[in-house]
Amino acid sequence: MKAALLHYWLVNERGGEKVLAALGQLLPEADIFTHAYLPARFGGTAPDRLWGHRVSESPIARLPGGRRHPQMYLPLMPIAERRLNLDGYGLIVSSESGPIKGVRKPAGARHVCYCHTPMRYLWDMADDYYRAAGLAGKMAMRLFFDYLRKEDLKSAESVDEFVANSNFVAGRIRRIYGRESKVVYPPVEVEYFAKAAQNRAEGEYYLCLGQLNPYKKPDWAVEACHRLGRRLVVAGDGEMLASLRKRAYPEVEFLGRVEGPQIFDLYAHARALIFPGCEDFGIVPVEAQAAGVPVIALGQGGALETVAAGETGLFFDAGPGGDEAQIKALCHAIEEFEGRKWNAEVCSANARRFGKDRFLREMSGILCT
Numbered sequence: 001m002k003a004a005l006l007h008y009w010l011v012n013e014r015g016g017e018k019v020l021a022a023l024g025q026l027l028p029e030a031d032i033f034t035h036a037y038l039p040a041r042f043g044g045t046a047p048d049r050l051w052g053h054r055v056s057e058s059p060i061a062r063l064p065g066g067r068r069h070p071q072m073y074l075p076l077m078p079i080a081e082r083r084l085n086l087d088g089y090g091l092i093v094s095s096e097s098g099p100i101k102g103v104r105k106p107a108g109a110r111h112v113c114y115c116h117t118p119m120r121y122l123w124d125m126a127d128d129y130y131r132a133a134g135l136a137g138k139m140a141m142r143l144f145f146d147y148l149r150k151e152d153l154k155s156a157e158s159v160d161e162f163v164a165n166s167n168f169v170a171g172r173i174r175r176i177y178g179r180e181s182k183v184v185y186p187p188v189e190v191e192y193f194a195k196a197a198q199n200r201a202e203g204e205y206y207l208c209l210g211q212l213n214p215y216k217k218p219d220w221a222v223e224a225c226h227r228l229g230r231r232l233v234v235a236g237d238g239e240m241l242a243s244l245r246k247r248a249y250p251e252v253e254f255l256g257r258v259e260g261p262q263i264f265d266l267y268a269h270a271r272a273l274i275f276p277g278c279e280d281f282g283i284v285p286v287e288a289q290a291a292g293v294p295v296i297a298l299g300q301g302g303a304l305e306t307v308a309a310g311e312t313g314l315f316f317d318a319g320p321g322g323d324e325a326q327i328k329a330l331c332h333a334i335e336e337f338e339g340r341k342w343n344a345e346v347c348s349a350n351a352r353r354f355g356k357d358r359f360l361r362e363m364s365g366i367l368c369t
Contacts, residue, residue, distance in 0.1 A: 094114065
């Protein structure tokens with residue numbers, strides 16, 4: 001059966017793209033369809049190939065800045081995705097947290113959607129994104145919000161089966177699309193990071209790692225460690241990096257974007273990972289645990305499924321009290337964390353539940369039925 005893999009855009013190699021790569025292992029002959037593809041971000045030079053798969057782009061890629069910043073053409077994507085020609089494909093597998101699943105499905109084809117999350121900026125976190133947006137962003141949201149919500153609901157009609165990356169996201173799919181879904185956790189390179197657990201010394205710092213975007217709340221980690229006088233290393237880039245650096249707290253070190261071996265080394269010397277945002281699944285806490293690093297996480301979202309409370313980490317959550325209440329709750333959690341002993345092997349063993357072999361086996365069972 002001729003297969004197509006769909007992904008919203010390919011401009012960075014992050015968690016969603018790693019899922020797509022694993023799906024490509026299951027379907028080695030599949031073609032990839034996306035709104036925009038930047039080969040240089042994936043270490044390649046071929047404009048139409050990725051991991052051995054042929055890549056086709058939607059008309060978004062041909063618009064000014066469309067390949068580097070496809071998000072700015074979000075209102076055009078419902079039209080653009082329907083321009084993708086999927087004639088002759090019997091199996092369509094979409095890797096989706098944006099507008100790509102609403103393609104024109106050929107008669108008789110089967111569409112399986114691996115949903116990272118329904119679009120946050122349209123649904124659960126719309127208010128957060130609106131507050132963080134600039135003037136132009138606010139105007140665009142006011143203008144296109146209802147239209148994009150309608151198109152997102154319509155795009156779900158193209159899907160025959162939903163697969164969610166966590167029980168948390170399965171709940172969102174049920175609430176927003178009115179559909180049930182199977183849960184298959186995404187693949188994490190647990191074997192690679194487990195090497196760091198074998199030679200762990202006493203941690204030197206707390207670590208906050210990932211995209212520095214408002215909904216991930218890195219400012220909570222910065223403020224909490226400053227108040228407690230604890231050393232914090234912040235690794236990552238994003239729209240909040242500049243504003244966080246302006247605080248110039250002596251306890252906090254900013255490294256910017258890190259990759260590969262740098263991440264491995266950061267885990268190897270971290271006391272704990274601070275994970276203050278509400279994530280759909282959250283690959284970073286699983287990597288940290290694989291490396292033997294316990295996690296201090298917000299008690300919401302996917303972290304509740306990946307961190308074993310009291311064994312591989314602690315949760316904090318002050319409820320609806322706002323930023324100040326959450327920062328105080330995080331400070332309390334850090335102090336509680338320091339009063340306990342933690343076992344690197346227990347952390348690493350917990351992370352083994354999320355390896356790539358398990359993902360390939362479970363997704364194969366779904367796609368082959």
